[in-house]
Amino acid sequence: MAGDSPVDLRSDTVTRPTPGIREAMARAEVGDDVFGEDPTVNALQERAAGILGKEAALFVPSGTMANLLAVVSQTQPGDTVILHADSHPFNYESGGLGKVAGVMTKTLGGSQGILDPDEVASAVVLSDDHHFSHTTLVSIENTTNRGGGAGYPIEIIESIGRVATSNGIQLHCDGARLFNAVVATGIPARDYVAPCNTVSCCFSKGLGAPVGSVLAGSRETIRRAHRYRKMLGGGMRQAGVIAAAALYALEHHIERLAEDHRRAQAFRTALEGTSPFTFPMDSPTNIVYLDVPDAYALIGEVASRGVFALPVSPTRIRAVFHLDVDDQGLARAIDAFSAAAKAAE
């Protein structure tokens, strides 16, 4: 990282393709993927299905589309989906659950974005009484975005899986940052999502690819998702150019997520005890939330020192560590936040 270029901690989506990614994209073999003829897309889908332990996978433009396809492929309009009140699909996906999937949402709480299996069990409705919408899907998020990058304990996913199976309903995992959870816990991805019928993963976040996500599940569910992807305008042609970036990211950028977690911890440790910062939740992976009296003023002070972070409320700031923040960037971020704190005194 150049010494004077900004350090951008707003999101792990801001990463720029590395030389290795650009080279892989330039060399990609391509075909028309709407005809199923792009060899690089096909290779990516097979590789992703293998890593995630599912029968099939579908390459899609975004995590938002992957989550939406999981819902439209496994529910009927009028059904109810259970998810956390802080979940990404409920908060940040433009109301697609209502507008496109036509489902009702039942939101639950739970520390750091993690659902409680007993609460899920109590929220499931399958009554014969004609007044009620039936629950047909539970959606979890691993790691949790608004929950500070927390990873689900695998036992909780297994418990929620048992609740789903015993009620004959589906379980989806929004794994936009699944590999952060994998690296933080050492649990292989396929084991982590074994209780889930479907899982989405993003290549464009910590993994550093410029675009793309995948939805994995049974062959039958992915066949349905393929149709809906086309319906939503997500059929891409010579998509091998971007699939090559995703393949490269899977090969080279998973293990290094541990560096992002280390830097997030170091950032937090350096600022702990510094007024006015308080930390509303744990930061076990790459996302750090800080509470301050005036987030917009503090963000402005930090930005004037070449460091960008995201105000998520008038009193809460998010800082995310990723591929484009090295140790020098970390040091600059700590300096900028410390100086901004002094300026705010």
Ligand SMILES: Cc1ncc(COP(=O)(O)O)c(C=O)c1O
């Ligand atoms: C947890 C989670 N799910 C889904 C998404 C959506 O991904 P995309 O921006 O690719 O649509 C995001 C994006 O930040 C996310 O954090």
